[in-house]
Every structure is written in C-alpha cells, then in structure tokens.
Amino acid sequence: MLVAERWILARLRHEVFHTLGALNARIRELLRWLNDRPMRSYGGQSRRALFERFDRPALRPLPTTRYEHADWRQARVNIDYHIDVEHHLYSVPHQLLGEQLDVRVTATMIDIYRRGSRVYVHRRSFLVGGFTTIPEHMPKAHRAHLEWSPTRLINWGATIGPQTAALVSAILESRRHPEQGYRSCLGLLRLSKQYPADRVEAACARALRAGARSYRSVANILKHGLDRTPPAHETASLPLPLHENVRGADFYGSLKGQPT
Numbered sequence: 517m518l519v520a521e522r523w524i525l526a527r528l529r530h531e532v533f534h535t536l537g538a539l540n541a542r543i544r545e546l547l548r549w550l551n552d553r554p555m556r557s558y559g560g561q562s563r564r565a566l567f568e569r570f571d572r573p574a575l576r577p578l579p580t581t582r583y584e585h586a587d588w589r590q591a592r593v594n595i596d597y598h599i600d601v602e603h604h605l606y607s608v609p610h611q612l613l614g615e616q617l618d619v620r621v622t623a624t625m626i627d628i629y630r631r632g633s634r635v636y637v638h639r640r641s642f643l644v645g646g647f648t649t650i651p652e653h654m655p656k657a658h659r660a661h662l663e664w665s666p667t668r669l670i671n672w673g674a675t676i677g678p679q680t681a682a683l684v685s686a687i688l689e690s691r692r693h694p695e696q697g698y699r700s701c702l703g704l705l706r707l708s709k710q711y712p713a714d715r716v717e718a719a720c721a722r723a724l725r726a727g728a729r730s731y732r733s734v735a736n737i738l739k740h741g742l743d744r745t746p747p748a749h750e751t752a753s754l755p756l757p758l759h760e761n762v763r764g765a766d767f768y769g770s771l772k773g774q775p776t
Contacts, residue, residue, distance in 0.1 A: 520550060587621045596698040597653060601626055603644045605696070607653040608635055645730075647696050654693065666694045669701045676708055677717035683724055683734070690729040703731030711738050718743035 524546045533539040551564040558566065591599035593612045598605035601619055606626050608617065617635065620627035626638040638648050666688050673681035684704065687697040708716050719737040726733070737743050 520547065523550060584622050584624075586627075589619050589621065590616055591619050592616050594699060595702065596695040597655075598647065598649070598696075599628070602642075604641050605647045605649075605699075606638045607647075607649045609653050610655045647692070649693055649696065654695065669698070672705065673701075676713050677720070679717050679721035679724060680704065680708075683720040683729075686724065687729050700729075700731040704734060707731070707735060707738060715743050 524543060527546055528539075528542065531542065533542065551567075552562050554560045554562055589601075591601060593599055593608055593615050595613065596605070597610040597613055598607050599617060599619065601621060606628070608628060612630065612635065615630065618629040620629070622640070624640055626640050628635040628637070636650070636653075638650075641648055669688070670681055670684050673684035684701050687700050688694045691697040704716070704720070707719075711719075715738060716734070719734045719742070722737055722743060723729075723733045728734070
C-alpha cells in the first residue's frame with residue numbers, strides 16, 4: 517500500500533483533474549501499470565503474477581453476512597439476577613447471582629458468556645433504565661431470593677420510618693417483577709448509611725409526593741438538600757412578612773375597577 521500510494525501520488529502531482537471520476541480513472545490506470553510491472557528482486561515477476569500464483573488459490577468465499585463490530589466487557593450479576601450494559605438491565609439465570617460474566621455487545625445483540633460458554637443472547641435495547649427479563653431466568657415463586665425478599669426490604673424500610681417503607685413498597689409494586697426493584701431498594705439502604713435516618717425519611721416522603729419511584733430520585737433530593745425545604749404548596753401558605761413594600765393580595769384586590 518505504501519509503495520502504491522507514494523508512486524501513484526508522485527505520478528499525479530503535476531496532473532490536473534476537473535472531476536472525481538477522471539481522477540479515479542487515472543488512478544486505476546496507474547494501479548494496473550504498477551501491478552503488471554516486473555520486479556527485479558522477484559526474478560522479473562510482477563505483483564499480479566505473484567498474486568495469481570500464491571494468493572488467489574488461498575482465497576475463500578466472502579461471508580454470507582456482513583461483518584458486525586463487537587465490544588467485549590465484563591459485568592457482575594446483581595441481586596436481581598440482571599447485568600447492567602450501558603444502563604439497561606438484562607436477565608441471566610438466577611443461579612449465576614454474584615458471578616462475573618463476559619459480555620459481547622454489538623449493534624443488535626447482547627451475547628453473555630460464562631467461562632467461555634454462552635449463557636444467553638438478548639436482543640439489544642437502548643432504553644436507559646429499562647429491563648429485559650426472561651421469565652425462565654427468575655427463581656421459583658416459592659423459593660426465597662437468597663437472603664432478600666420484598667417483605668424483608670419493606671421491613672427494613674420501616675426501621676427508617678413509615679415513609680421509607682411506603683417508598684420501598686411503591687418501588688416494588690411499580691415494577692413488572694418485584695426483583696426489578698431490588699437495586700433501587702438496596703440503593704436506599706446505602707443512602708441510610710450516608711445520611712441520618714430523619715433526612716432519608718424526609719427525602720422518601722418528598723419522592724412519594726412527587727410520584728418518584730427510584731433510588732436516584734431520593735439520592736438527588738438528599739444531595740441538593742431538598743429534604744430540608746418545605747414543598748412549594750406549603751411555602752405558599754406561609755404568612756407574609758410585615759413590611760411596607762409587601763402589600764399582599766388584599767391591596768391588589770382593592771384596585772379593581774380603578775383606572776390604570
């Protein structure tokens with residue numbers, strides 16, 4: 517390639533072309549001449565002759581499908597028997613809980629492997645925060661999900677306060693399968709180790725009023741200190757301060773009907 521590039525460019529440097537088609541035609545002409553040119557170091561044989569002798573007999577037919585680029589990464593199976601691939605969760609057999617798996621990611625598929633053996637192939641989804649769950653991957657209904665269960669999570673939330681327990685319950689009920697809410701509930705558990713219980717409780721109460729059903733919502737409330745500020749409807753009901761420049765609604769009501 518380097519020889520062809522340098523030689524052809526050298527031949528073209530003093531020529532002028534007015535269309536791309538004319539340039540490509542000239543390049544093809546020079547390339548044929550270069551491939552047919554005898555080479556002294558190869559006994560006078562040309563590049564084309566060597567290709568026909570050695571390369572062409574070894575060529576195989578082109579693949580029937582186009583090449584598809586793939587990225588490889590690793591992902592650990594979480595408590596909800598899902599792995600996270602670009603913020604979308606894909607299920608694997610629940611027996612693989614806690615294991616580190618290899619994931620082949622293409623534009624259309626999520627191919628999951630365990631020690632070189634394929635576990636499952638999912639069609640790729642680009643829905644951020646979504647779930648792709650195969651029912652066969654779920655544990656049987658009568659079997660406890662390791663040490664965690666919806667009841668245990670709700671009971672844990674009650675140790676923080678009734679609003680936390682209510683939010684845990686709401687998170688689990690908002691998911692198609694309760695296990696899909698385990699990550700958010702365990703996220704609340706981590707928050708209770710970072711913030712005082714009264715702040716987590718207040719943040720959960722605010723999230724419930726706003727209709728939020730995720731760990732991230734509560735984390736943002738705590739991060740920005742919104743759990744310490746009253747909601748807008750409560751702020752609106754606070755009495756106005758006494759000041760000559762603060763006139764209130766009564767003043768403006770008395771102006772009705774007067775010329776402006």
